[in-house]
Amino acid sequence: MNELIKGIKDHRSIRNFSDTPVEDSLIDEILQAAQAMPNSINGQQSSVIVIKNKETKREIAKLAGNQTWIDDAPVFLVFVMDFYKTDLAAKKNQIQQAIHESIEGTMVGTFDAGLQMGATIIAAESMGLGIVPIGGVRRNPQEMITLLNLPEYTFPVAGLAVGYPKGESHQKPRLPFETFRHFETYQKDGLEAAIEEYDKQMELYLAEIGRPQEGNWSKYTSNIYQYVYYPNVYSALKDQKFSNDK
Numbered sequence: 137m138n139e140l141i142k143g144i145k146d147h148r149s150i151r152n153f154s155d156t157p158v159e160d161s162l163i164d165e166i167l168q169a170a171q172a173m174p175n176s177i178n179g180q181q182s183s184v185i186v187i188k189n190k191e192t193k194r195e196i197a198k199l200a201g202n203q204t205w206i207d208d209a210p211v212f213l214v215f216v217m218d219f220y221k222t223d224l225a226a227k228k229n230q231i232q233q234a235i236h237e238s239i240e241g242t243m244v245g246t247f248d249a250g251l252q253m254g255a256t257i258i259a260a261e262s263m264g265l266g267i268v269p270i271g272g273v274r275r276n277p278q279e280m281i282t283l284l285n286l287p288e289y290t291f292p293v294a295g296l297a298v299g300y301p302k303g304e305s306h307q308k309p310r311l312p313f314e315t316f317r318h319f320e321t322y323q324k325d326g327l328e329a330a331i332e333e334y335d336k337q338m339e340l341y342l343a344e345i346g347r348p349q350e351g352n353w354s355k356y357t358s359n360i361y362q363y364v365y366y367p368n369v370y371s372a373l374k375d376q377k378f379s380n381d382k
């Protein structure tokens with residue numbers, strides 16, 4: 137196994153950060169790696185907002201549901217779906233942009249932002265930094281949009297808290313590999329048994345790290361997925377002109 141793959145496989149989310157600042161040049165190097173990722177039609181429908189201002193981070197931590205690690209991390213990145221720049225390209229050519237009105241557009245923009253966050257994570261971890269992604273930026277999306285001054289045709293997809301890790305961290309086990317890698321066609325056989333096995337593994341893991349109240353994977357996940365936990369996303373998308381009706 138090469139060093140890069142070893143590093144990727146060692147990932148764990150970090151929610152305890154030291155006060156050590158992160159150099160601007162390091163953040164730029166990491167984000168240049170992110171920008172090198174492939175993207176749909178080379179439309180480059182994404183942007184990243186780098187936030188170091190303590191008050192802004194504190195406000196985001198609140199908007200994200202009092203996630204204190206956003207406050208504690210020296211840097212917070214927001215990955216933005218961005219069809220504002222492509223709209224400028226359309227205007228330059230006297231063409232009316234329509235893609236932002238479609239679910240396809242939202243999938244393209246969020247997928248590209250996700251790829252870039254993936255590269256950011258790998259690059260940051262390779263430099264000894266710790267990260268935790270934050271979907272909580274979509275908890276109060278309209279307030280996030282106002283706070284970051286996001287123009288029409290843009291949307292905050294996810295955040296990433298970045299800093300040097302403090303204390304020990306645990307690596308969370310994943311579902312059995314066979315539930316993830318399917319040969320040729322989707323394989324339903326064996327999924328229930330694999331989930332059963334993983335639930336037991338997660339129970340042991342959660343007891344070991346002192347969070348038995350989370351139950352296991354199926355309990356934890358289904359408890360969350362019985363609700364639409366960020367109900368304001370759709371209306372905030374529409375306000376940003378992502379009508380998602382085509």
Ligand SMILES: Cc1cc2nc3c(=O)[nH]c(=O)nc-3n(C[C@H](O)[C@H](O)[C@H](O)COP(=O)(O)O)c2cc1C
Binds near residue numbers: 147148203268
């Ligand atoms: C898109 C995305 C959004 C996430 N949002 C949050 C969040 O708001 N708060 C948080 O503490 N962790 C968040 N996480 C971290 C996940 O909980 C974590 O990746 C998952 O439990 C697996 O644990 P691991 O990263 O330590 O392997 C998010 C992860 C992703 C990929």
